[in-house]
Amino acid sequence: MRKTGSQKPPHPTPALRGRSHATPAKRPTYVPSTQELPGITQRNLIRRLRGTRKHFLHCLKLQWPDHTFAPTLQTPVPIRGHAYLMQGYALRYSRCSPSPLLTSLTGQGAVYQHGKTLVMIYTPYLALFGIFLAHSRAEVVNTFDGPGFPTCANVAQILYPQSIEEVVSIVKNASATNTPVRALGGGHSWYNTSCSDDPRTIVFKTEYLNRISNLDMNAGTVDIEGGVTFLQLADWLHARNASIGYTLVNWNITIAGAIAMGAHRSSLREDSMVAAAAEALDIVNGKGELVHLTKDMTSDTWLAATTSLGLLGAIVKIKFKVRPDFKVYADQKILDEQDVMNGDIYGMISKYATANLWWWPGLKKFHYRYYDEISINDPGRSLQNTFSVSSFEASTATLLLEGGTSQAWLNSLAEKTFFAVWSLPNFRDNTTQLPILTWPTTGFAYPVLIGGLYPDQKPEWEMNLHGYTLELAFPVTIANKVLQRIRQLFDESEAQGFPMTSTYRSGINLKFGKAFPDLLSQVTLTDEADWSKGVMMYDHPSYRPKNGIRYNEPFYHNLAKTLISEFPCRPHWTKNSREVLNLVKEHGRVDAGHLQRFEAVRAQFDPQRIFKSVVGETFGM
Numbered sequence: 001m002r003k004t005g006s007q008k009p010p011h012p013t014p015a016l017r018g019r020s021h022a023t024p025a026k027r028p029t030y031v032p033s034t035q036e037l038p039g040i041t042q043r044n045l046i047r048r049l050r051g052t053r054k055h056f057l058h059c060l061k062l063q064w065p066d067h068t069f070a071p072t073l074q075t076p077v078p079i080r081g082h083a084y085l086m087q088g089y090a091l092r093y094s095r096c097s098p099s100p101l102l103t104s105l106t107g108q109g110a111v112y113q114h115g116k117t118l119v120m121i122y123t124p125y126l127a128l129f130g131i132f133l134a135h136s137r138a139e140v141v142n143t144f145d146g147p148g149f150p151t152c153a154n155v156a157q158i159l160y161p162q163s164i165e166e167v168v169s170i171v172k173n174a175s176a177t178n179t180p181v182r183a184l185g186g187g188h189s190w191y192n193t194s195c196s197d198d199p200r201t202i203v204f205k206t207e208y209l210n211r212i213s214n215l216d217m218n219a220g221t222v223d224i225e226g227g228v229t230f231l232q233l234a235d236w237l238h239a240r241n242a243s244i245g246y247t248l249v250n251w252n253i254t255i256a257g258a259i260a261m262g263a264h265r266s267s268l269r270e271d272s273m274v275a276a277a278a279e280a281l282d283i284v285n286g287k288g289e290l291v292h293l294t295k296d297m298t299s300d301t302w303l304a305a306t307t308s309l310g311l312l313g314a315i316v317k318i319k320f321k322v323r324p325d326f327k328v329y330a331d332q333k334i335l336d337e338q339d340v341m342n343g344d345i346y347g348m349i350s351k352y353a354t355a356n357l358w359w360w361p362g363l364k365k366f367h368y369r370y371y372d373e374i375s376i377n378d379p380g381r382s383l384q385n386t387f388s389v390s391s392f393e394a395s396t397a398t399l400l401l402e403g404g405t406s407q408a409w410l411n412s413l414a415e416k417t418f419f420a421v422w423s424l425p426n427f428r429d430n431t432t433q434l435p436i437l438t439w440p441t442t443g444f445a446y447p448v449l450i451g452g453l454y455p456d457q458k459p460e461w462e463m464n465l466h467g468y469t470l471e472l473a474f475p476v477t478i479a480n481k482v483l484q485r486i487r488q489l490f491d492e493s494e495a496q497g498f499p500m501t502s503t504y505r506s507g508i509n510l511k512f513g514k515a516f517p518d519l520l521s522q523v524t525l526t527d528e529a530d531w532s533k534g535v536m537m538y539d540h541p542s543y544r545p546k547n548g549i550r551y552n553e554p555f556y557h558n559l560a561k562t563l564i565s566e567f568p569c570r571p572h573w574t575k576n577s578r579e580v581l582n583l584v585k586e587h588g589r590v591d592a593g594h595l596q597r598f599e600a601v602r603a604q605f606d607p608q609r610i611f612k613s614v615v616g617e618t619f620g621m
């Protein structure tokens with residue numbers, strides 16, 4: 001067996017168009033905390049930081065005279081005790097050693113460089129911090145947003161197994177010592193909920209478990225390992241005239257990570273939850289045993305495994321449904337808000353293979369996007385761009401949205417701009433790379449349904465555009481009521497002098513999901529409401545300003561609270577903050593009977609509960 005260490009193996013990952021940012025960082029770790037800081041007012045702190053900044057910039061200029069540095073002080077973000085994060089400084093230079101380095105000391109404090117971010121240490125705590133550094137062995141795993149956005153903020157070790165046997169051995173060791181453990185894929189959770197907060201946690205990343213084999217077009221299946229991503233599989237299948245179909249998600253995410261967390265595309269007509277395409281799952285359970293499960297919709301074990309939240313163990317292999325390659329068209333219309341609010345939403349969505357709505361609340365408009373199948377012989381080779389932006393777009397958006405944190409008219413201008421851009425096809429011709437200017441557009445299924453990055457652009461989060469989101473699923477039968485209630489909240493906010501707009505480049509996303517009767521997915525069936533026709537997922541991304549505080553911040557918290565307290569709903573398991581997950585728990589929105597049945601399966605798979613996460617712990621699992 002090859003050596004398994006916390007260092008990444010030297011050989012490169014397979015060529016992918018998307019990038020993962022979940023690189024292992026070195027000491028120290030930090031735990032975001034909103035606790036108030038005794039004896040230090042924000043103004044005092046900023047004064048101290050200004051003194052430090054002056055000295056710090058001076059030091060930098062001496063060391064790197066040919067570089068320019070950020071002229072403004074970013075609002076410090078409290079992290080742990082009296083340490084503050086100042087994001088933004090270090091992004092302007094690139095010659096720093098990646099190893100931890102005390103960059104500057106002054107009478108008022110110290111600036112600690114951690115990767116691309118700087119940490120301010122208030123002097124009286126410097127000695128203690130030094131001791132902490134000397135003894136801390138904690139590591140950080142970031143979300144797709146990169147440094148400063150931890151998905152697991154405080155873990156003991158990050159491992160990179162290269163075979164299923166290595167996973168078995170890691171879990172056996174963890175089990176023998178009762179150590180928390182977690183499998184991680186591409187890091188596409190939005191919040192710090194992937195691991196437990198226990199600093200003994202060991203995580204292992206699945207990126208080297210990336211083999212694809214046994215394509216069997218008669219059975220309509222292919223075997224993939226736990227680290228295979230959607231883009232990787234789509235490319236591999238396309239080269240063999242095969243396709244994933246509609247059970248996919250919007251980005252370069254691992255299929256196992258999507259199955260674990262119940263991820264989905266948008267369809268009421270077709271199965272579109274990724275787990276619906278699993279025909280068999282190999283899981284390394286909490287005892288370090290490799291368990292093989294085959295699809296059986298009458299077995300609680302299968303129903304638990306299809307949205308396991310990673311609590312049964314690590315999914316290391318999947319027999320995944322595929323179909324012959326096919327082509328689709330994409331078309332889009334603009335609708336007035338009233339046409340959706342009072343319309344037959346189920347009828348609008350269910351007639352297409354996949355469809356969704358994007359809401360622009362300031363403009364009172366929707367984009368209505370729908371896709372369906374055409375002949376494989378039809379012309380067209382379009383590629384959709386879901387997340388890539390040019391530098392010009394990124395800097396314009398940043399300018400407007402940062403200003404919009406205090407000036408509503410800038411948010412309104414941003415929404416109008418985003419709406420205008422999103423009204424045009426976000427597609428290029430995949431052979432000529434020329435933009436496609438008119439709807440509808442056509443092409444092979446995966447590049448049209450999901451697409452990828454334009455080769456000359458980067459995803460928005462690499463251009464410093466970060467977001468928060470909230471995603472809740474409601475029975476589609478009450479979709480109109482839910483949207484009308486949200487409109488009421490928008491109107492109330494405007495009446496109080498705070499008009500609300502979408503601060504995300506594609507608006508507020510309304511996705512839809514056909515029912516899939518497992519235990520913990522967003523689209524499962526329970527008795528308290530009519531979920532049989534499927535769900536509407538309200539996915540509300542919003543711009544995350546540099547200081548972390550949005551325009552009319554209380555609105556977002558009130559929105560979540562109102563929706564969760566007033567309507568039957570289910571959370572997306574990776575797109576909600578701890579606060580939202582707690583609200584869901586508090587209002588009993590996850591069916592108690594389903595939780596109990598899940599727990600019974602978990603007791604067999606992981607009796608010591610070593611596969612822990614904040615998501616599971618919030619719901620008592």
Ligand SMILES: Cc1cc2nc3c(=O)[nH]c(=O)nc-3n(C[C@H](O)[C@H](O)[C@H](O)COP(=O)(O)OP(=O)(O)OC[C@H]3O[C@@H](n4cnc5c(N)ncnc54)[C@H](O)[C@@H]3O)c2cc1C
Binds near residue numbers: 188255264265
């Ligand atoms: C840009 C972007 C687009 C997205 N689009 C969609 C979308 O269209 N639809 C949708 O539903 N969601 C979407 N998501 C959310 C995404 O599908 C989920 O967060 C998914 O779980 C991420 O998988 P990952 O491979 O990145 O895993 P990670 O983020 O690394 O892990 C997510 C969770 O899954 C667990 N996990 C990962 N791998 C395994 C494994 N092999 N075995 C057991 N547990 C595992 C982890 O422990 C963790 O709790 C999107 C997220 C982003 C950032």
